[in-house]
Structures are given as C-alpha cells and as structure tokens.
Amino acid sequence: MSPAVRRLMLVAHVACSVGWLGAVVTSLALSVMGLTADEELVRAVHLTLEPLGWYVLVPLSVASLLTGLVQSLGTTWGLFRHYWVLIKLLMTLFATGVLLLYMGSLAALADRAGAAAPGSNGTAGLADPSPVLHSAAAVVLLLIATVLSIYKPRGLTGHGRRIRHRESQVTPSGRA
Secondary structure: OOHHHHHHHHHHHHHHHHHHHHHHHHHHHHHHHOOOOOHHHHHHHHHHHHHHHHHHHHHHHHHHHHHHHHHHHOOOOOOOOEHHHHHHHHHHHHHHHHHHHHHHHHHHHHHHHHHOOOOOOOOHHHOOOHHHHHHHHHHHHHHHHHHHHHHOOOOEOHHHHHHHHHHHHOOOOOOO
16 A cells, blocks of 8 residues: 555544544433433433434444554554454454444334323433443443554564564565
8 A cells, every 4th residue: 555545544544433432422421411300301312312323423433444444454564463453453343333233222212212202201211321331331442442553552463473474584685
C-alpha cells in the first residue's frame, strides 16, 4: 500500500473509531436519561436509541472493523503478527456482534415505547438498565482498544515470530 493510501486509510479508521466511541457515549447518556421517572422522556429515549443504533452505531462499527482490517493487512503490522492487533480485532468483532444482537432488544424497547399511550403509565416496563449496561461496557471496550492503538504493547504472536525469523534468514542480496 502506498504511503498516501495508507495515511488515507488510517484517517478513515481513526475517524470511524472515534465516531463509534462518540456515538456509544451518546447512547450511554440517552440510556441514563431513560432511567428517569419522566414518562415522555423515557418514551423519547427508547424511540431514539433504535434509529441511533441502526443509522450510526452499526455503520460506524462495521466501518471501523473494515478499515482496521485494511490497515492491518496493508501495513507491516499485519493481522496476526502482533498480539495488540489480534486483540483489537477480536474486541471489535465481539463488540460489533453484541451490538448486532442487541439491536433486537432496542427494537423491542422502541416498539413498547411507541405502543405506550401518553399519560397511560405504559412506560413502567421501559425503565430498563440494559441499555446503560451495554453502552457502558462498550465505552470501556472501545477505550481499551484506543489505548492498545496508541501504546502498541510489544509481543509477537507465534505467526509473527515465524515471519520475523524467516525475514532474519534472508541476506541483503535477497538469498537465504
């Protein structure tokens, strides 16, 4: 990958990842507001979380995953050479998978919020701590991924050690 393309992909990956983190923090703030006793606020929160998930969280998580894959495969970091890259990949896959599965729960909460008649106290079952817990866990997971990206802890995987060993066996003339 040329340096210009590599930098462009890095910008795309950072932008998607930071956007995802920001959207999750927004979801956390909304979810906390959804635990209030104000019936209209609870309804509004649950009617907002589902489209926020489908139109912001899911696209940003998938974009972060795809741009991260391109970055790792197109640079010397590789996808399976360093533990920090592999851990970030697994964390991103896990977070995206949980998000996709959890969208069904957000849809059910939005349906209940939409069906509750204003002033009927039909939002009693909507004061669910689940969105708060999922959002808070996602914030922690994404912050850990950010720390891994910045600090890049040492440690080659077995695959990475074999590649390094193979590369060290090649003489400057290109022959083993």
